[in-house]
Amino acid sequence: xxxxxxxxxxxxxxxxxxxxxxxxxxxxxxxxxxxxxxxxxxxxxxxxxxxxxxxxxxxxxxxxxxxxxxxxxxxxxxxxxxxxxxxxxxxxxxxxxxxxxxxxxxxxxxxxxxxxxxxxxxxxxxxxxxxxxxxxxxxxxxxxxxxxxxxxxxxxxxxxxxxxxxxxxxxxxxxxxxxxxxxxxxxxxxxxxxxxxxxxxxxxxxxxxxxxxxxxxxxxxxxxxxxxxxxxxxxxxxxxxxxxxxxxxxxxxxxxxxxxxxxxxxxxxxxxxxxxxxxxxxxxxxxxxxxxxxxxxxxxxxxxxxxxxxxxxxxxxxxxxxxxxxxxxxxxxxxxxxxxxxxxxxxxxxxxxxxxxxxxxxxxxxxxxxxxxxxxxxxxxxxxxxxxxxxxxxxxxxxxxxxxxxxxxxxxxxxxxxxxxxxxxxxxxxxxxxxxxxxxxxxxxxxxxxxxxxxxxxxxxxxxxxxxxxxxxxxxxxxxxxxxxxxxxxxxxxxxxxxxxxxxxxxxxxxxxxxxxxxxxxxxxxxxxxxxxxxxxxxxxxxxxxxxxxxxxxxxxxxxxxxxxxxxxxxxxxxxxxxxxxxxxxxxxxxxxxxxxxxxxxxxxxxxxxxxxxxxxxxxxxxxxxxxxxxxxxxxxxxxxxxxxxxxxxxxxxxxxxxxxxxxxxxxxxxxxxxxxxxxxxxxxxxxxxxxxxxxxxxxxxxxxxxxxxxxxxxxx
Amino acid sequence: xxxxxxxxxxxxxxxxxxxxxxxxxxxxxxxxxxxxxxxxxxxxxxxxxxxxxxxxxxxxxxxxxxxxxxxxxxxxxxxxxxxxxxxxxxxxxxxxxxxxxxxxxxxxxxxxxxxxxxxxxxxxxxxxxxxxxxxxxxxxxxxxxxxxxxxxxxxxxxxxxxxxxxxxxxxxxxxxxxxxxxxxxxxxxxxxxxxxxxxxxxxxxxxxxxxxxxxxxxxxxxxxxxxx
Numbered sequence: 001x002x003x004x005x006x007x008x009x010x011x012x013x014x015x016x017x018x019x020x021x022x023x024x025x026x027x028x029x030x031x032x033x034x035x036x037x038x039x040x041x042x043x044x045x046x047x048x049x050x051x052x053x054x055x056x057x058x059x060x061x062x063x064x065x066x067x068x069x070x071x072x073x074x075x076x077x078x079x080x081x082x083x084x085x086x087x088x089x090x091x092x093x094x095x096x097x098x099x100x101x102x103x104x105x106x107x108x109x110x111x112x113x114x115x116x117x118x119x120x121x122x123x124x125x126x127x128x129x130x131x132x133x134x135x136x137x138x139x140x141x142x143x144x145x146x147x148x149x150x151x152x153x154x155x156x157x158x159x160x161x162x163x164x165x166x167x168x169x170x171x172x173x174x175x176x177x178x179x180x181x182x183x184x185x186x187x188x189x190x191x192x193x194x195x196x197x198x199x200x201x202x203x204x205x206x207x208x209x210x211x212x213x214x215x216x217x218x219x220x221x222x223x224x225x226x227x228x229x230x231x232x233x234x235x236x237x238x239x240x241x242x243x244x245x246x247x248x249x250x251x252x253x254x255x256x257x258x259x260x261x262x263x264x265x266x267x268x269x270x271x272x273x274x275x276x277x278x279x280x281x282x283x284x285x286x287x288x289x290x291x292x293x294x295x296x297x298x299x300x301x302x303x304x305x306x307x308x309x310x311x312x313x314x315x316x317x318x319x320x321x322x323x324x325x326x327x328x329x330x331x332x333x334x335x336x337x338x339x340x341x342x343x344x345x346x347x348x349x350x351x352x353x354x355x356x357x358x359x360x361x362x363x364x365x366x367x368x369x370x371x372x373x374x375x376x377x378x379x380x381x382x383x384x385x386x387x388x389x390x391x392x393x394x395x396x397x398x399x400x401x402x403x404x405x406x407x408x409x410x411x412x413x414x415x416x417x418x419x420x421x422x423x424x425x426x427x428x429x430x431x432x433x434x435x436x437x438x439x440x441x442x443x444x445x446x447x448x449x450x451x452x453x454x455x456x457x458x459x460x461x462x463x464x465x466x467x468x469x470x471x472x473x474x475x476x477x478x479x480x481x482x483x484x485x486x487x488x489x490x491x492x493x494x495x496x497x498x499x500x501x502x503x504x505x506x507x508x509x510x511x512x513x514x515x516x517x518x519x520x521x522x523x524x525x526x527x528x529x530x531x532x533x534x535x536x537x538x539x540x541x542x543x544x545x546x547x548x549x550x551x552x553x554x555x556x557x558x559x560x561x562x563x564x565x566x567x568x569x570x571x572x573x574x575x576x577x578x579x580x581x582x583x584x585x586x587x588x589x590x591x592x593x594x595x596x597x598x599x600x601x602x603x604x605x606x607x608x609x610x611x612x613x614x615x616x617x618x619x620x621x622x623x624x625x626x627x628x629x630x631x632x633x634x635x636x637x638x639x640x641x642x643x644x645x646x647x648x649x650x651x652x653x654x655x656x657x658x659x660x661x662x663x664x665x666x667x668x669x670x671x672x673x674x675x676x677x678x679x680x681x682x683x684x685x686x687x688x689x690x691x692x693x694x695x696x697x698x699x700x701x702x703x704x705x706x707x708x709x710x711x712x713x714x715x716x717x
Numbered sequence: 718x719x720x721x722x723x724x725x726x727x728x729x730x731x732x733x734x735x736x737x738x739x740x741x742x743x744x745x746x747x748x749x750x751x752x753x754x755x756x757x758x759x760x761x762x763x764x765x766x767x768x769x770x771x772x773x774x775x776x777x778x779x780x781x782x783x784x785x786x787x788x789x790x791x792x793x794x795x796x797x798x799x800x801x802x803x804x805x806x807x808x809x810x811x812x813x814x815x816x817x818x819x820x821x822x823x824x825x826x827x828x829x830x831x832x833x834x835x836x837x838x839x840x841x842x843x844x845x846x847x848x849x850x851x852x853x854x855x856x857x858x859x860x861x862x863x864x865x866x867x868x869x870x871x872x873x874x875x876x877x878x879x880x881x882x883x884x885x886x887x888x889x890x891x892x893x894x895x896x897x898x899x900x901x902x903x904x905x906x907x908x909x910x911x912x913x914x915x916x917x918x919x920x921x922x923x924x925x926x927x928x929x930x931x932x933x934x935x936x937x938x939x940x941x942x943x944x945x
Contacts, residue, residue, distance in 0.1 A: 280868040282838055283934035289823035289835035292808030292815040356870060405813040405825050405833055407845035408864050411872060629870045668838060713872040716842060717835065 042159075043210065043218060043248060043256060044272045046071040047135065047143075048080020049092050049115055052208040052222040053244040053260055053268070055169070057161040058129040058151035060119045063087045064277050064626070066634065066659075073260065073268030074228075074237040075099040079457075081657070081679070083634050085626060088119040091636065093657055093679065094136075095452055096143065101234055103142075112452065112651075112681035113139040121150075128152035135168070138193045141185035142230070145169040146199050149206075162207035165225045166199050172227035172242050174202030191651035191681070208244075218248035220260075228263065240264030277632035277661075282668025285717060287354075290331045290363045293404040296374040296397075308342035308375045316340070317430065324371045325432055331363050332670070336384045336435065336474065339426040344378035346426050348389060355631050355664040355672055357383055358410075358708050361393050362715035365400050372397075382422045383703040386528040386694065387475025388536060389425070390703035391560055394418035410715045419705045421560050423530045431474065441468040450490060450510065451679065461489040465521070475528040479693075480543075484518035491517075501647055502685035503587055505547075505614035509683065511578050512546050519580015521546055526694060534559040536696045545691040548573040548614075549584060556696040558597075560705040565697060567595040571690050573614065589616055591690060597697055599706055603627050605635075607697075614688040617641035621654075621687065629710040631662030631674060639687030647686065654687030656680035778803065780893040783943045790944040791816060792892070793824060795837070797936035803943075824938070829916070829924035831931070831938065839932040842866055847879075853901055853918045855883035861905060865932050877907035879914075889917060889926060891941045896925050905930070912937075 042059035045051030048069030050059050061067065061084040069080045075098060082092040092115040101109040113136035121130035128150040136143040149163025164170075167182070182201025185194050208222030222244045231237045241264030248258035254275050260268035275281075299306050310316050317340050324347065325335035332353030339346045345368060351360035361381050368379050379395045399416050403409040443466045450459040467481035485491070491514050500507045512519075524542035531537040536556045543549040550573040558565035570592040577583035593611030600606060605627050610620040619641025626634045638655040645652035656679055663673040701707050778792055794801035804816035804824055813832065817823040825833035828849035834840045847859035861877045884900040898917040905912055910933075917926040928939045 276868070278868040284838035284840060284866060284868075284932075286836060286838050288821035289815075289817060290821075292823070292825075293810050294808065295810050401810065404810050405827075405843060407843050407862055408872065408874065409843045410864075630868065711870045713842065713866050713870050717840070717866075 041065070044069045044082070044270075044274070046073070046078060046268065046270060047092070047115070048078065048082050048094060048272075049090070049117060049133070049135075050131075052161060052210060052220050053246045053262065054224050054226060055161070055165075055206045055208060055222050056117070056131065056133055056135075056147055056149050056163065057159065057208075057210070058119070058121075058131045058149045058163070059159070060084060060088065060090060060117070060129070060131065061274075062276060064628070064632075065274060066277060067272060067274035069270060069272045071268065071270040073262050074231065074266045076231070076236070083626075083657075085634075090117045091115065093681070095457060097457060098231065098236065101231070101236060103234070108455075109142075110452065110457065111136075111140060111142055113143055114681075123152060134198065137198075138191055140190045141167075141194060141197070143168055144185065144194060144197065145226075147206075157212040159210045160207075161209070161222075162205070164203050165206055166201055166203050167197065169206060169225050170202045170204040171229055172204055172225045172239075174204045177202050189645045189648065189650055189652040191653065191655070192645065216250040218246075218250075218256075218258075220244075220246040220248065220258075224263070237263065238265040277628045277630065277634075277665070280630070280665055280668065284668065285664070285670065285714070286668040287670040287717075291327070291366050291370060293366050293401055294370045295401045296369075299374075302374075305374045308373075310373050310375075311340075311342045317428070320345075320371060320373075321430060321432065324367060325434075327367045327371060328364060331367065333360055333364060333367075334435065335432050336387075337429050337431040339429040340372075340376070341428070342375055344380065345372055345376050346380040346382060346392075346429070348382045348384045348429070350384050352672060354670045354714075355662050356711035356714040356717070357702050358712045359670070359714040359717045361708070362717065365395055366404075369397065369400060383708075384474075385699055385703050386477070386526075386538075387471075387473075388528050388530050388700070389422035390700050391705055391708060392418075392420050392422035393708065394420070404716065410713050413715060414709070414712050419560055419708060421533055423533045423535070436471060436473050438471040439468070441466070443467075445486070448513070450493075450513075452681070453493070456493065459489055459493065461485055462487045463517075477526045477528075478524075479526070480523035481521040482518060483516075483521050488517070490514055500649055500685045502615045502617075502643065505575075505587070505589075505685045506683055506688040507685050508578075509547065512576075512580070515578040516546060516580025519546070520582070521580075522693065524693070528694070528699075531555060536700060538694060538696055540692055540694065543576065543582070544571075544573070544693075546580070547576055548690055549576050550574050550588075550690075552690065552692045554696055556700075558697070558700065558704065563599040563601065563706075565597040567593075567597070567697060569593050569595070569611075569695075571692070573690050589614060593689075595697075603629070603710075609689075613639070613641055613686070614690060615643070615685045617643045617686055619643075619687060621689070625658075630665055631660070632665065633658070633660040635659075641687045643686035649682070649684050651680075651682035651684060654680065654684065777801075778892050778943060783892050786944060788944070790942075791824075792941040792943050793818070794939040794941075795935065795937075796939065797934075804940075824940075829927055829940070829942070831929045831940070834931055834935070834938070837931065837935045839865060839934040841931050841935075842872065849924060850922075852881060852903060852916050852924075853899065853922065855881055855901065857881045859903060859905075863932075875907060875909045877905040877911075879903045879905035887917060891926065892943055898925060 041062050042050045046054050049056055050061055051057045063084055065084040067082045071078050078094055078096045080092050080094040084090045094113045096111045098109045103109045115135045117131050117133035119131050121127050123129040130150045132148050135145040145165055145167035147163050147165040147169050151159050151161040153159050179199050183196055204225035206223055206225035211219045224242050224244055228237050228239045232239050244262045246258050246260035248256055250256050256272040258270040262268045297305055320340055321338045328335050334350040336348040336350045349364050354360045364381050365379055377397050381393045382389045395417050403413045445464050448461050463483050463485040465481055465483045469479040471477050495510055498504055498507045522543055524540050526540040529537045534557055538554045541551045552571040554569040556567040572590050574588040575585040591612045591614055593609040595609045597607045603626055605625045607623040612618050621637055621639040623635055623637040636657045640653055658678040660674050660676040663671040788805050791804040793804050802818040804818055806814050807817045808815035812827050813825055815823055815825050822836035830846045830849055832844045832846050843864045845862040851857050851859055859879045863875045865873050867873050882902045884902055887898050887900045889896045889898055901916045903914040912930040915928040916924055919925050926941045928937050931938050
């Protein structure tokens with residue numbers, strides 16, 4: 001699984017999530033420190049979607065809610081990741097394991113499935129909440145179901161639910177087939193929508209009641225329309241009754257535990273771990289305050305101080321730059337370069353510390369009020385990343401002085417700030433002479449994971465990474481990393497033979513994990529440059545990732561005031577030795593993509609990449625992301641190439657979900673680090689892309705106008 | 718001198734253990750300490766330790782300590798967290814003074830009225846506030862606007878209208894010194910809820926103590942003027 005940490009400076013990485021109940025449980029531990037009485041929101045069912053016990057309800061989670069549910073009964077374990085994508089739309093990804101099912105040649109049968117739900121109606125005085133949902137809509141059909149379900153509050157803490165289910169949810173006591181027969185599912189390799197089945201075949205009624213007598217305690221009763229006939233036929237469960245009963249307990253703000261008596265014969269357990277990106281565990285940013293603004297003396301009081309004569313002094317620019325660099329360093333920022341004139345200053349600013357770029361800009365502006373002579377009225381602050389100047393934020397010093405403590409000062413400062421492209425370099429720009437060359441290194445533990453193995457669906461390994469980074473001059477970086485497993489959790493597992501008919505470009509990833517230990521993970525030389533107005537360029541050469549070495553070149557067009565950005569990437573990649581050394585295998589390929597990124601505003605972003613993939617297949621990837629201002633990202637992607645479903649194998653085509661959680665959100669302190677993970681139901685060889693550090697869009701997006709704007713509220717933080 | 722293999726293994730294990738128990742990656746860069754894995758473990762551990770020993774409040778300042786200090790001084794306490802500390806002025810912009818603790822938590826005030834905080838979590842980012850003199854006139858009406866950041870870093874505006882009510886005169890002891898004060902309540906309500914601020918004024922009109930609302934999760938801050 002490509003779980004990877006975004007490297008900002010040179011950071012250690014963390015690989016986890018999902019079965020990463022561990023991870024979420026840790027988070028809920030953190031959150032417990034700041035426990036509050038939050039308004040109660042709808043609970044989850046055994047499928048990890050908003051619901052009763054085994055049945056869904058007509059309700060939805062709060063917008064953005066991100067939850068993991070683990071449930072178990074009758075030897076059926078389900079682990080589900082759910083996300084409320086918009087206030088009305090939600091999606092889930094599930095791994096289910098049925099022990100001793102003896103199905104499809106497997107003793108223990110594992111299944112991966114996706115659900116979507118859409119809320120058609122919002123509860124009103126008379127109207128109920130109404131949801132239409134597709135369960136396992138693109139799988140092998142074992143848990144496929146469709147439903148329409150309504151819920152209504154009878155009292156603030158009592159909700160009545162009734163619905164109609166098809167497929168799996170239409171098997172107990174069906175009322176008939178209102179929309180005709182259900183055609184048999186063509187399983188194939190799975191993973192493709194079974195649209196012709198939707199809402200076909202027998203439909204059955206389900207329903208139930210949820211009562212919350214106290215803030216922490218919940219009681220559930222439901223009438224299930226699932227007869228578990230398939231599992232009963234294989235001796236897995238004895239279905240004696242459609243009635244299920246449950247007790248749930250809110251143990252922590254983010255953790256809900258439940259115990260159930262199901263189908264008249266089985267005991268069940270569940271754990272719901274739920275959090276919301278818009279709800280910080282620590283309540284907010286606990287980082288330290290910075291220097292306040294130092295206003296200039298009034299010109300009438302001290303006209304001398306306002307003179308521009310200092311410009312004539314030969315050392316003036318050097319002294320100002322050094323003073324500013326020193327003060328910036330105290331607040332966690334780096335002065336990359338500076339150009340001063342009698343009435344203005346341009347500061348090239350590097351931000352290794354703050355997740356909100358606006359916060360770095362605001363802190364730099366406050367430092368400038370303390371270091372610049374009174375005659376300097378215009379502050380031009382240019383965030384620099386990988387040596388590239390990005391946006392230019394133009395502030396009037398008088399505004400900075402007047403709005404520091406003004407009501408709604410952040411929004412008022414934004415309305416008088418200018419943000420433009422910064423590709424033009426001032427003539428008298430002088431770099432900080434102590435910044436380059438710059439050597440940094442780190443040694444830190446990290447976790448990596450292997451998911452969905454039938455015997456051991458969540459394997460996690462603890463390893464150490466030594467990483468180093470040497471910046472020779474602005475934009476030119478030599479970097480490398482070496483990893484070594486500590487627990488060697490993966491080496492114990494015998495690898496299954498690879499059945500892929502395509503070149504094994506990703507299916508042998510686990511061989512690298514086992515044999516490249518210790519191994520050189522990356523060793524690259526990268527060059528970043530502003531190729532012109534609104535243009536950014538990158539060339540990276542060397543050992544690009546654990547599996548490939550080669551050369552990667554990229555060009556990105558991204559204007560400050562456009563929601564659209566366009567990119568081109570061309571790579572020559574050669575497969576590396578399994579040993580993690582410097583050698584290569586004899587597979588090489590030229591791959592590349594043309595990319596379009598569109599910021600839909602309101603926190604939604606789409607990306608389309610079209611081109612040639614690692615196995616030589618041609619096609620396109622569509623990615624949809626929900627981007628929160630605080631740095632959380634939750635997205636899904638799918639790739640279709642000219643590889644057929646049969647050639648691709650399990651899953652039919654490449655798809656998955658990705659989640660990024662900012663460290664600052666978790667711990668409440670300033671940090672640019674993020675923990676990211678990508679989860680694919682199946683990792684195959686079709687639609688696979690090269691993994692290169694420092695792709696341009698993600699590198700510069702935070703520093704651009706939209707990135708500055710979405711966190712501008714922190715400019716005075 | 719040759720080291721035995723066993724010794725080497727032991728040492729390697731020790732290093733790994735140190736890395737895990739110390740829970741600190743190391744590096745030339747402070748950023749490395751931000752590893753989410755380490756930090757989440759650390760937060761859990763610290764939370765457990767805090768719970769185990771019970772939150773200890775800083776000792777109240779004595780008169781002898783106050784007398785030694787040569788700068789204006791305010792003693793600030795957060796009820797919700799049971800923490801307190803000394804504030805000294807670090808900046809002046811017009812009528813607004815920025816006060817800060819030694820560990821760089823800042824409180825911005827106009828006179829004795831809080832209009833901002835930095836470093837408390839859900840900070841008061843800015844506020845439209847009434848003048849101090851209005852707060853010691855029973856029956857007067859004030860308007861307040863607070864600006865906070867929500868969990869997604871977006872500014873939230875909260876409006877309140879308030880009334881001043883004079884309470885019974887009170888005798889206060891602050892750092893071993895007794896003060897006779899007039900006590901006023903500012904009862905505020907708005908769409909997002911209600912709260913009551915308290916102010917204690919000396920006969921000459923100086924505010925000696927107050928208890929002011931900051932935000933929902935931070936709650937109230939108590940401020941005691943130790944030195945003018």
